Amino acid sequence: MSLAVCLLFDPEGDRAVREIWARLEREGVPTLLTHTHRRHLPHLSYAVAVRWELETVLERVAALPDGGPFPLEFHGMLAFSRGRAALAASVTAEVARRQELVTAAVAGAGADLHRHYIRGSWVPHVSLATRAKEAQLPLVARAVSDALPLTVTVVRAALIDSGAGERWPLDRIP
Template identity: 60%
Template sequence: MALAVCLLFDPATERRLRALWRRLEDAGIHTLASHTHGRHHPHLSYAVLRAWDLEAVREAVDALPDGGPVTLRCHGTVVFPRGRAALAPAVTADVSRRQESVTAALVATGADLHRNYAPGAWVPHVSVATRAPGAKLLAVVEAVADVLPMPLTVDRAAIIDSGTGQLWPLAAIP
């Protein structure tokens, strides 16, 4: 599977995102709530790795400065191939710099960074639907529109193995 460095949300934001997942699941649309092992957390990934040395990754990310909590604002939906849909948060220049620092630190460990997370290619997103066929995408967009604008408050970060759901909390928010 993959290893990701993720921003995680405060309890109120996580409740709102999980409620959106439930609404979509009730409409027959797959979300992270039912995807693979079912242990997914609402998150925004700074980086996704296809190959890595876990200890080297943990050391590299732990060495990055603490950027502190941040609030992002979502005003729309982004749709990716194969029926994947997500909230599209606006990010500040500071958050973009943080993402670039994280990816540079990870690449320096020899990790294989997924091409969609390379600086200049990163599309910040918070996954909502994992497999929505074309006919159901309208329902996804409508469900998201009903909760917009949505502030997302980041209050922690973690390294997460997407294959197992195992999470390693970070001491700081890079």
């Protein structure tokens, strides 16, 4: 599937996103709770590679400077194609700069980035619904609006293979 450089949240933030997932699942809206291997974590992806050499990507990303933990705010929802919906993340210029450094490192490792993660194309988001039907989008919007505003703290990072759910924790937060 893909290899993502993921930002992971503090326990409260993780729980808040999981509560939205659970509410949507009760309403019949598929989320990452039940998608593929069912081991997904609430996260924000800095970069997603569709072809990669794990050791090289890990080496390049691990060499990036530690930016440390930071707050991440959500004030709305995004609707993407094929029934995908997400929390819209509000990021600072510093976080956008960090994302560009990560994508440059991943590309520099010889990996092929997904087109939505190349410089200038990133839409920072946290995935909620994976295959919502058009009639279910109001349910998603209600669940999101009931949870907003939401602030989480990014406290760690990892490389995650989305196909298998396998994770490689990073020692720092790029």
